Amino acid sequence: MLQKTMKKLFLAILLMGSISLTAQPGTSKITIHADQGKTVINKEIYGQFAEHLGKCIYGGIWVGENSPIPNIKGYRTDVFNALKELQVPVLRWPGGCFADEYHWMDGIGPREKRPKMVNNNWGGVVEDNSFGTNEFLNLCEMLGCEPYLSGNVGSGTVEELAKWVEYITSDGDSPMAKLRRQNGREKPWKLKYLGVGNESWGCGGNMTPDYYSDLFRRYSTYCREYDGNQLFKIASGASDYDYKWTETLMKNVGDRMKGLSLHYYTVKGWDGSKGSATKFDKADYLWTMGKCLEIENVVKKHITIMDKYDPQRKVGLLVDEWGTWWDQEPGSHPGFLYQQNSLRDAFVAALTLNIFNKYTERVKMANIAQIVNVLQAMILTDGPKMVLTPTYHVFNMYKVHMGATYLPLDIQCDSLSTGDRKFASVSASASKNAKGQIHITLANINPDKEQKIILDLANVKISKVSGTILTAKTIDSYNTFDQPNVVAPAAFKEAKVSKNGLTVTIPAKAIVSLELL
Ligand code: AHR
Numbered sequence: 001m002l003q004k005t006m007k008k009l010f011l012a013i014l015l016m017g018s019i020s021l022t023a024q025p026g027t028s029k030i031t032i033h034a035d036q037g038k039t040v041i042n043k044e045i046y047g048q049f050a051e052h053l054g055k056c057i058y059g060g061i062w063v064g065e066n067s068p069i070p071n072i073k074g075y076r077t078d079v080f081n082a083l084k085e086l087q088v089p090v091l092r093w094p095g096g097c098f099a100d101e102y103h104w105m106d107g108i109g110p111r112e113k114r115p116k117m118v119n120n121n122w123g124g125v126v127e128d129n130s131f132g133t134n135e136f137l138n139l140c141e142m143l144g145c146e147p148y149l150s151g152n153v154g155s156g157t158v159e160e161l162a163k164w165v166e167y168i169t170s171d172g173d174s175p176m177a178k179l180r181r182q183n184g185r186e187k188p189w190k191l192k193y194l195g196v197g198n199e200s201w202g203c204g205g206n207m208t209p210d211y212y213s214d215l216f217r218r219y220s221t222y223c224r225e226y227d228g229n230q231l232f233k234i235a236s237g238a239s240d241y242d243y244k245w246t247e248t249l250m251k252n253v254g255d256r257m258k259g260l261s262l263h264y265y266t267v268k269g270w271d272g273s274k275g276s277a278t279k280f281d282k283a284d285y286l287w288t289m290g291k292c293l294e295i296e297n298v299v300k301k302h303i304t305i306m307d308k309y310d311p312q313r314k315v316g317l318l319v320d321e322w323g324t325w326w327d328q329e330p331g332s333h334p335g336f337l338y339q340q341n342s343l344r345d346a347f348v349a350a351l352t353l354n355i356f357n358k359y360t361e362r363v364k365m366a367n368i369a370q371i372v373n374v375l376q377a378m379i380l381t382d383g384p385k386m387v388l389t390p391t392y393h394v395f396n397m398y399k400v401h402m403g404a405t406y407l408p409l410d411i412q413c414d415s416l417s418t419g420d421r422k423f424a425s426v427s428a429s430a431s432k433n434a435k436g437q438i439h440i441t442l443a444n445i446n447p448d449k450e451q452k453i454i455l456d457l458a459n460v461k462i463s464k465v466s467g468t469i470l471t472a473k474t475i476d477s478y479n480t481f482d483q484p485n486v487v488a489p490a491a492f493k494e495a496k497v498s499k500n501g502l503t504v505t506i507p508a509k510a511i512v513s514l515e516l517l
Contacts, residue, residue, distance in 0.1 A: 026449050028413035031456045032430045032501070034438060036408050041431055043089040043402035044146070044365035045356045046395060049321060051096035052131075053122040053374050054336025060372030060381050061139070062131045069384045075139055078386045079372060079379055083143055086378065086392070087399050090193065092148040092320055092367045093136050097121040097203035099195070100154030104164045107132020108183055121203060123335025137168065137189045146192050148320070148367070153197030153212075153219055153236070154205035162222040165191065169229040190229055193365070195320070196220050197236040199263065201245060204236055209245045212236065213252035220256065234318055237261035238302065246302050250309035259316040259364060262302055266292040266348050267325035277326035277340040278476055282447055283418065285344055285475050288324070289445050290421035292348045295322070296355045303362045316364030319356065323368045323376030323391075324348050337374045342478040343487050343509060345376055346390035346470055350443045350511045353398050354429040360406050368395075380481075387479050390487040393470050397489060397513040400439040404431035407438070413453075416445060426451055438516040444506040447475050457501040457516075464517040465502060467492030471510035 050056055063069045063076050070077040094102050098121055106115045107129040114129040140147040149168075151161045166176035169188045177188065196219050198204045200212040207215070212235075220233045235257040238245035249260055266288060268274050275284060302317060324345050325337075332338040349368070356363050368391070372379045378392040407430040416425045427443040438460065444451040469492035477486050492512050494505040506512055 026414070026451060028411065028426045028451055028453045029456065030412075030426070030428050030442075030453055031410045031458075032438075032440070033408045034430075034432065034457055034460045037405035037432055039361045039406050041357050041360045041401050041404055041406050042364050045353070045360065045363060046088070046399060046402050047090035047092065047148070047320075047365050047367040048088050048371040048378070049092040049096070049367040049369050050094075050371045051122075051374065052094050052098045052102070052119060052127060053096060053370070054333065054338055055373040055381065056370050057131050060379070062135065064130065072142070073138070074135065075142070076381070076386075079381065080142070082379055082386070082388060082392070083371070086395050087402065088143050088145045089402060090146040090148050090365060090367070091140055091143070091371070092150060092193075092195070095121075095150055095198055096321070096369075097199065099150035099198045100152050100156070100204040102152050103156060103160065104133055104152075104167075105160070108134060108167075108179070122337075123333050125335070133164070133168065134183060134185060141189070147189070148193035148195065148365075149191065150195040150198050151219070151223075153200060153215055154203070158219050158222050161196075161219055162224065165194065165223045165231070166226060169226045171227040174226075188227065188229070192230065192232050193234060193259075194223060194231050195234045195236065195261070196223075199239070200236040201239065201242070209248035210252065213249055216249075216253055217256060232258040234259040234261055234320070237263070237318070239263045240298060243301055243305055246305045250306055250315070254309060255314045257315060259318045260306070261318045261320045262299070263321040264295050264298055264319060265321070265323060265325045265369070274325055274327050277324075277329070277345075278342055278478055280344070280476060282475070285447060286416060286418035288344055289347060289351065289416070290418045290423055292351055293355070293423050293427075294421070295352060299355065299359055299363065303359065306362065313362055317359075317362050318364055319366040321369045322352060322366060323370075325375055339375060339377075340478050341377060341380070341389035341391050342476050343390050343470075343472045344475055346394045346487065346511060347443060347445060347509075348376065349391045349394040350398070350441065351427045351445070353394070353401075354427045354441060354443070357401055357406055357429040357431065382481055385481040387481050387484045389479060390470065390472075393487070393489050394511060397468050397470065397511070398441055400433065400513065400515070401429065401431045401441070404433040404439065406431055413451070426453065440514045440516070441512070442504065442506060442514070443511045444508060447509045450505060450507045453504045453506060454498070455502040455504060460501070460516070462497050462502065462516050465495045465497060465514055466517070467495050467512055467514045469506075469510055469512050471507055475509050
């Protein structure tokens, strides 16, 4: 019996991959178990989030057809093209906190007739509802991504949410389908992902988990599946370390929900200064790495609770808000959460995505906050100007993992530490796509020392390797509208084919992606 348990434990460790902090300083070994891939990396892990917040929608994505800024049917062309390149798999909208005050019927029909509202969560600005359901779903269609709607439970009615689903997905002679047709859209859209509330423990209604569980059961009952559309209903989940919320939802709701969300920000705290996005020292950098990597333990603990109630892993964990949260840029609107994005943010993206890949069996989706001009954005805009952030480049380098089979790996490397946190100086992920190509993403977190990494792939025959590197002079380097390529990807030539795999030398503070042929 004991032997069996030990064997199971050993197998589990092998399949999950492990990290040991034992190597010579500056030298690491990564063993990739290319023959043990079992689980496909959900492409939705590379998802995005767009909220009616600051200049995310207005100015960032949507400028309207009559804007002097070049646009395709009102969507700014430069941003649209950059997002198309990323192959965004899923886009969450309209919030965030905004979602629980949003009344979708205000955002349909002729734009000049749409009622206005106050965006109470984000700066008290007037929202004119010119970007609504049709504009969002058409954008998703043009990008080729799945829409993920966040429904209003905090201040909306069951009827309102039920009718939203009918408006979007019903093909019949139903009242909402007729309304959609009047608004110029004949055929329904497909809607898979439906969030039932957002942060229901906070801005979404300040509820207790028991009360919210009942509301989830009630609201979701009336969200029907019309004409072959299948909904993946997502319950509003915990923040960070709130394991009680997860436990209660799993107990009360079980597999009535297809997904349970989790929000985890790399943030110093919710009161007072969160620190500057661009002015920081090495200690701040290491703290950020430690806090970001802590998401692995948090995810593991939520998964352990979910496993207790749902051992077959029917319910997905969806980290539908994550990323860095710094002080807003000096001079920007206090409620707009506009922040710069440095090489440090690129590391947060790289490390977090490596972790999500590893837990892909339970982590079915993740949505970085947010896509344009808000928090850890892919893209920043200023009037007609646009710049790609270091985080954008990470997503572009990592997109090869989407839909590929996760390959377990073990890392032996030296460690870094900050306060009570000690962590591996190297982070990695590997996958094999349908064509049999292996992709490896690696990050050398050490801000000062290069890493020589021996990659052991045992029986994999490698004839060629090509790579891309993302680094910069300093860890606080960032791109501006005038200097957009301070942190930009470049060809990486320091990977050499060796007897059992590869030898790779990665400079300090660099992120690398490799393709093996
Ligand atoms: O992403 C910004 C805000 O952070 C979201 O609106 C909310 O859900 C979270 O607190």
